[in-house]
Amino acid sequence: MSLSKLRSYTAKDLAQMARQRGFAKWHSMRKDELIAALVSVGVKEPDRSRNAPSDDAGGDAEAASQRAAAARPRRVTAAQKKLAEMQKHRKRLQDLSVTTATATVDRLLLLVRDPYWLHVTWEIAPASVARARTALGQHWHGAQPVVRIGKLSDDGSVAGTRQVKVHGGVNHWYVDVADPPSRFRAEIGYVDVSGQFYSLARSNEVQTPEAGVTEVGENAWSDVARNADKVFALSGGYSHDGPSQELRQALETRLRRPLGRPTETRFTSSAAVTDGSSLDVQLEADLVVRGATEPHTHLTIQGEPVPVREDGQFAVKLPFPDRRQVIPVVASSADGLHQRTIILGVERNTKALEPRRRDTAAS
Incomplete structure (x- = not known):
């Protein structure tokens, strides 16, 4: 070769x-x-x-x-499509600004629904979520959005904290609490796998009322909007420190109507003018009797059986007419060998005062 x-x-x-x-x-x-x-x-x-x-x-x-x-065009397999959908869904659940994409400031409101339930609502700006992602760095992938409910002591310090997991796609959450009456404050943010918490916003302070009619009355509130004035009052709207302007503004913006007592809102040109004589008010009242006894006790109030809970507590709502009443409460042990009777005497005396007309010329 x-x-x-x-x-x-x-x-x-x-x-x-x-x-x-x-x-x-x-x-x-x-x-x-x-x-x-x-x-x-x-x-x-x-x-x-x-x-x-x-x-x-x-x-x-x-x-x-x-x-x-x-x-050649790249073929996407079914597994790749499913993985992409899962990643997109996870990103949405992690993003607290999904439902408030137009928000420019962060706001967290804590509302009292009843002695045992709080309602948390928030607005988070997308820029704030981006800052949280940067701050958490490599830990962002495993970060979980949470609401922290802090129980406050008498001096205002946090006596205990409960962490509630939430997710994007919503802008409110209901949280159950105990030991009414108690004071609470909330924070919203992200917690990573190491337990580090990044706060986005802090709420107002609220105090739950004592357990009463809401514990044994009809159904619990089904809608904050339908009971916004009561929610406003329970959430500190009429506290001795003055009404919460941030809370009032948030509720009025969402409900598109004013909140508060009539003397705190402006009369419109279409408001009816009366002399007070045609302003009819009907007043009804209920009496709540509650207490505690031994578990499995047979209990009657005014001759009607009243259920006793496993912890021995009981509560019942009675009519409260405009007169004096004597209400017998009879407790019998489970074996029927012991019995105790307590007489409760109450009186309701309702008086209607002379009507008044408020001078609106100075308003």
Whole structure:
């Protein structure tokens, strides 16, 4: 084989020829050394059909295959689609600003629904979530949005904290609490896997009322909007420190109507003017009797059986007419051997005062 013919082969092909002819150090030879060694033994031209393609040919084929693969549209498998949907859903659940994307400031309001339930509502700006993502860094992937409910002591310090997991896609949450009456404050933010908490907003302070009619009355409030004035009052709207302007503004904005006592709102031009004589007011009252006894005690109030809870507590709502009443409460032990009676005397005396007309000229 001629020298020029050998030079047309690649180093890999030449090394294969040298190996087949028993050269001891073929694997360490350079191309020129392989050519010289093969010329010295008078090597013949190999059968190209029985040898592997050269590096150049293989490289060209591989490059062509890659170009063809890139030109073809990429097929997305069902598993890849499902994974993308899961990632999108998880991102939405983690983002507290999903429902308040137009918000420019962060706001967290804590409302009292009844002695045992608080209502937390929030507005979080997307920029605040972005800052939280930057602050948590590599821990953001496992961060969980939470609301922290802090129970306050008499001096205003936090006596205990409860952490409630929430998620994006909503802007309010109901939280159950205990031991009424108690004072609470809330914070919303993110907690990472190490327990580090990043706060976005802090709420107003509220105090739950003592357990009473709401514990044994009809159904619990079904809608904050329908009972907004009462929610406003229970949430500190009429506290001795003065009405909460932030709380009032948030509720009035959402409800699109004023809150508060009539003397604190403006009369509109369509308001009816009366002399007070046609202003009719009907007043009804209920009496709540509650207490505690031994569990499994048989209890009657005014001759009617009253259920006793597992902890021995009981509560019942009675009519409270405008007169004096004597209410017998009879408790009998479960075995019927012991009985105790307590007489409760109450009186209701309702008086209607003379009507007054408020001078609106100075308003």
